[in-house]
Amino acid sequence: MAVEIDVVPLVKPDDVNVIVGQSHFIKTVEDLHEALAGVGGALRFGVAFCEASGARLVRRTGNDEPLVGLAVDAALAIAAGHAFVIMLRDGFPVNVLNQVKAVPEVCSIYCATANPVQLLVAATGAGRGVIGVIDGEPPVGVETDEDVTDRRDLLRAIGYKL
Secondary structure (H helix, E strand, O other): OOOEEEEEEOOOOOOOEEEEEEOOOOOHHHHHHHHHHOOOOOOEEEEEEEOOOOOOOEEEEEOOHHHHHHHHHHHHHHOOOOEEEEEEEOOOHHHHHHHHHOOOOOOEEEEEEOOOEEEEEEEEOOEEEEEEEEEOOOOOOOOOHHHHHHHHHHHHHOOOOO
8 A cells, every 4th residue: 555645734823823633533622622711711722623434524613713714724734534733822832731632532642833833644545644743943053051041041931930
């Protein structure tokens, strides 16, 4: 059986974060909505989920229609069974990742990022599946002692460390 690998870029504005994962059940879209809505009122999100059997629709939900549209467009581009896409604004993946991973249907998370991202999608006669992610750009060096201080100061300034 032949395998073709497609590179699927996810199109999103720079101020939008994305989470891409795999789940296993139609209930996923509602459970992800509930998990994200429970985080807090400021979070804006759109969710899309690719069914792998039955009607094989892209299921969608969210509290921000443009983000729902971005998630649907990304899910259609990925076109892999049981893949889901969450687009976030006014919040970060670190604020919701544990809640997303705690959804019983979620099998894995491929990425959670604000970076430009490409998914590597394998296609066979049986369908499509995500096999990897290109997230951001390669490193250009190793941090210096000054970079370490800057990193530590930033994390404390934005409230992620004490």
